[in-house]
Amino acid sequence: MTKEKRFSICFGIVGLYDILLGGAFLLFFRNIYKALDITLPNHPGYIFVPALFLICGGLAEFMIAKNPLRNTDLAIVRLIMKLSFAGAIAYCALEYGVPIVFMIVAAISVLSVMKSFLFLGWAYAEKKRR
Secondary structure, three states: OOHHHHHHHHHHHHHHHHHHHHHHHHHHHHHHHHHOOOOOOOOOHHHHHHHHHHHHHHHHHHHHHHOHHHHHHHHHHHHHHHHHHHHHHHHHHHHOOOOHHHHHHHHHHHHHHHHHHHHHHHHHHHHHHO
16 A cells, blocks of 8 residues: 555545544534533534534545645645644643543544644655655
8 A cells, every 4th residue: 555545544534533523513512512511602603613614624634635645735724723723722721621522632633733744744755756
């Protein structure tokens, strides 16, 4: 299996994860928050917007997976989005405290960030080679 194919599979897995996570929060946020004993925000928009952003990000991961070398710019955008999310959670955890579930999701985002850095390093070298 080529490196491009391996990265394609990784982007597909992250895309599926993001879509399932966003979809779960979009459709079942009340049940999820209740099960985790987290107080609901005062308006469902505070859940819908990030859930829909997750779904859109997952779709972007699928676009990258379809043709990784053509979509390096999109991979950079996704990297920045994942870093922003993980950074915001880390800051809030230190400053205010956050439920553990958000720390777990942020840790998974960091894994995706590492994947993206590895991919971009390989992609730029591969583009030079071609």
